Amino acid sequence: MNDTTDTPKLSWWRRLSNGLKRTSSSLGTAVADLVTKRKLDRAMLDDIEDVLLRADLGTEVAVRIADAVGTGRYDKAISADEVKDVVATEVEKVLSPVAKALEIDADKKPFVILVVGVNGSGKTTTIGKLSAKFASEGRKVMLAAGDTFRAAAIEQLKVWGERTRTPVIAGAQGSDSASLAFNALTAAKEQNIDVLLIDTAGRLQNKAELMNELEKVVRVIRKVDATAPHAVLLVLDATVGQNALSQVEAFHRTAGVTGLVMTKLDGTARGGILVALAEKFKLPVHFIGVGEGVDDLAPFTARDFARAIAGIE
Ligand SMILES: Nc1nc2c(ncn2[C@@H]2O[C@H](COP(=O)(O)OP(=O)(O)OP(=O)(O)O)[C@@H](O)[C@H]2O)c(=O)[nH]1
Numbered sequence: 001m002n003d004t005t006d007t008p009k010l011s012w013w014r015r016l017s018n019g020l021k022r023t024s025s026s027l028g029t030a031v032a033d034l035v036t037k038r039k040l041d042r043a044m045l046d047d048i049e050d051v052l053l054r055a056d057l058g059t060e061v062a063v064r065i066a067d068a069v070g071t072g073r074y075d076k077a078i079s080a081d082e083v084k085d086v087v088a089t090e091v092e093k094v095l096s097p098v099a100k101a102l103e104i105d106a107d108k109k110p111f112v113i114l115v116v117g118v119n120g121s122g123k124t125t126t127i128g129k130l131s132a133k134f135a136s137e138g139r140k141v142m143l144a145a146g147d148t149f150r151a152a153a154i155e156q157l158k159v160w161g162e163r164t165r166t167p168v169i170a171g172a173q174g175s176d177s178a179s180l181a182f183n184a185l186t187a188a189k190e191q192n193i194d195v196l197l198i199d200t201a202g203r204l205q206n207k208a209e210l211m212n213e214l215e216k217v218v219r220v221i222r223k224v225d226a227t228a229p230h231a232v233l234l235v236l237d238a239t240v241g242q243n244a245l246s247q248v249e250a251f252h253r254t255a256g257v258t259g260l261v262m263t264k265l266d267g268t269a270r271g272g273i274l275v276a277l278a279e280k281f282k283l284p285v286h287f288i289g290v291g292e293g294v295d296d297l298a299p300f301t302a303r304d305f306a307r308a309i310a311g312i313e
Helices: 012-019 021-036 042-054 059-070 080-098 123-136 151-163 177-190 208-224 243-255 273-281 302-310
Strands: 111-116 141-144 195-199 231-237 259-263 285-289 297-299
Touching: 012 021, 012 302, 021 042, 021 080, 021 302, 042 059, 059 080, 059 273, 080 273, 080 302, 111 123, 111 177, 111 208, 111 243, 123 141, 123 151, 123 195, 123 231, 123 259, 123 285, 123 297, 141 151, 141 177, 177 195, 177 208, 208 243, 231 243, 243 273, 259 273, 273 285
Parallel strands: 111 195, 111 231, 141 195, 231 259, 259 285
Antiparallel strands: 285 297
């Protein structure tokens, strides 16, 4: 965890668009090639479609965008900006329905958020950022170090707890994560906590045993509050590309994912996969992570993301 608070920081938009450069610049190059040719034809549209596929946008969306570029423009000269505009417009159409804020229902006390994902996707960091955000909104927050698998994860969560002045319920390494979740929820009820964020061990979506353990965490939480968890956030690392599709499928089956957070969009990200995910699963996307610092969590907005993908400044 780096403390980036002392360094002048780029806006989250700049970090997002820098992070998506790999996607947007290959798109830009293809588009620039295109405009050197005289007129739009099928071969050029196929090239565009290929670039969109390589950017992880998925077949349906790539075909749809190529069709939209072609509509009314065959045999006409076309500019790079025109193509980028179509890409941004079509991507925004896919993303708009899923760009939803995470609503905290104040009637649920505590509002229980279970945070799941594969190893290293950014769960603990995201919990730290969320706890700071909720605390700044005047809510009483508690963290549960349900990643009992790794001692470092428990420590990391405690550090976030100290930074954000939030109580952390933690057990020993190797202790049962379901009973830890149970204890944390019981304590949160007693202490009149508004939001309980539960960390879980990073697991691979194809490890049946670990996925069963996650099911157990959900079952045990429900013994304390039959309506919990009230949100199940799947944290996805933007750099994994296509693998995100099977992660969403597996975690949705096991834990009933209610929303997504995509992290590491500031790095050499392959954020195009978010478009394919939106098209396929239609799960809400609440936040994006654009750095390791406490403030590096931005609400997900369809227009900004679509423009960053298309390489529009
Ligand atoms: N650049 C960047 N790094 C991030 C972001 N989110 C998390 N990280 C980093 O990614 C690494 C893994 O993050 P963690 O929060 O430990 O991931 P985790 O999912 O809890 O990992 P496990 O405990 O192994 O399951 C850390 O070095 C984080 O600082 C982000 O949005 N941008």
